Amino acid sequence: MADFGAPRELSELQKKRTEYLPQLPPCLQGNTVRVEFGDSTTTSDTASAHAISRAFPHTFGQPLAHFLRSTTLAPEAQTIHQHSPIRVGVVFSGRQSPGGHNVIWGLHDALKKHNPGSVLLGFLGGSEGMFAKKTLEITDEVLASYKNQGGYDLIGRSVDQIRTTEQVNATIATCNDLKLDGLVIIGGATSNSDAAQLAETFAERNCTTKVVGVPVTFYGDLKNQFVETNVGFDTVCKVNSQQISNICTDALSAGKYYYFVRLMGRQASNVALECALQSHPNMLILGEEVALSKLTLFDITKQICDAVQARASVDKYHGVILIPEGLVESIPEMYALLQEIHELYRSGIPADKISSNLSPWATALFEFLPPFIKKELLLSPESDNSAQLSQIETEKLLAHLVEEEMEKRTKEGTYKGKKFNAVCHFFGYQARGSLPSKFDCDYAYVLGHICRHILAAGLNGYMATVTNLKNSVNHWKCGAAPFTAMLSVRKYTRGPGGIPVGKPAIHPAAVDLRGKSYELWREKAAALLLEDMYRNPGPLQFEGPGSDLPTISLSVEDQDYMGRIKKLQQYLEQVRSIVKPGCSQDILKAALSCMASVTEVLSVMAAPSFKGHAPR
Structure with a gap:
């Protein structure tokens, strides 16, 4: 068994990083935190709102929660009082992600700050x-390294599932x-989907334990109107x-x-898109584009070969091509083969x-297909019936097919x-154990604090949220969303894994092909295909220039949904204050x-038949 919680042997840089105290936004500073509740919530999946409300009768429709500093003018805000110590359990459910x-640490500090007798x-x-009720009490000494x-490795992880009747019953017994x-x-989308069902079951069975989720996944696919990005994605x-940039330089040199x-990215290509925006490779093949256009293996091969030939026409025989690991499931015939x-x-x-x-x-x-791909496609499925995507070397398959096609064109005289x-790489494990970036350190620590305040407010079935993340920590807005x-209900599924069709779940957010990040890439794509405009952001910075830069996708997207909700509430209050009995006829008519x-x-727009209703 792993030696969980044992002191680590740290390098000089690691020791230096343990000394960094993450920043807290103003609303979490001080000894008093207030909470303001908004209107009751619905779901953006309007067609399924009724089904979701029936499946989650105890937790559906709960209000948003906004955490405010004690001096904020908000007459309806309540001060969070928690005088007695509380006992909290924490579990990693999902693949390791930098910042977890x-x-x-943030949860521990918040608990101890408000009552030293609380236990984590x-x-x-x-x-x-x-x-199995295997626990380690989290203390300052345990956290030190x-x-x-x-x-x-502080407490470890295992299967990413709390779903079956036996698992849920065991969790209730433990609590x-x-x-x-x-x-x-x-955890990520799947883990928080399980947490949603767990919170509902706890409420139904009168279990007093409150369930809180934290959006931590390097895939960056737990995004919605409340969650702007995930812990680990930045790093x-x-x-x-x-x-990738080092490889670009090597390609240019040789x-x-x-x-x-x-790159990592099962059902969503968020990592691939962000890395492309940061490093400027010559080509990026997104699973979302392939799925939308129903591109076949032949189509993709032809695209790459045409690019190789176009670059050769300007005397360039090198290049860098990025693909997500989930690409194989986006190709129609490959997906159908995997299903069979x-x-x-x-x-x-x-x-x-x-x-x-x-x-x-x-x-x-x-x-x-070449022999190595045949062998990989025949690997037994994961526990959720999805393909072992990390083991399917799609990059080698494409390189093999492109090489064959280029040889064919050479023989025909067209090239x-x-x-x-070709040289192939899979960046699947090299980054997920990295020292977390300054952004992820701060973001994760803040989310830990928010978890304490959610529990102290007596809320069950909520996810900790932070918005306005593209700005400095002093401008971050903290809250909680049910x-x-x-939740939404999928009428179809692209891959065999994940949440079953028809079951309410927090589904992974794919790259938005109407979003600003994708638009930014499309603006550059044609030039990058032929020109070598490689960009090297350099190694991870913890201090100085570049250390505070968020991801490009976070910077360009306008995502302050919670802020807009509050702004709308302010407008409605203004209308109420102006249009009162006794106001003029003209004001009333207007x-x-x-x-x-x-x-x-x-x-x-809210009608199920409205095509633009899908959340972005």
């Missing part, structure tokens, strides 16, 4: 340790036996971008290699017999340039006319 330790228990070995450090007032679940993108780089393979697995067909049991069309595709040479406001028009427009 700081959530625990870390579940050892993730959710499996939680089911884990502050601002990467990894999840009851340990007399927990709160359970904090640190992973910056570390990967430097590696002048004879095409580098195919596969997994169906055969579920029916009990052994791996060595699957290829002989495929349908004729699947057999034809399977036989077309007269130098021989195509899980149920983030108000009625405007409100009727606004109501009509919003009613149309």
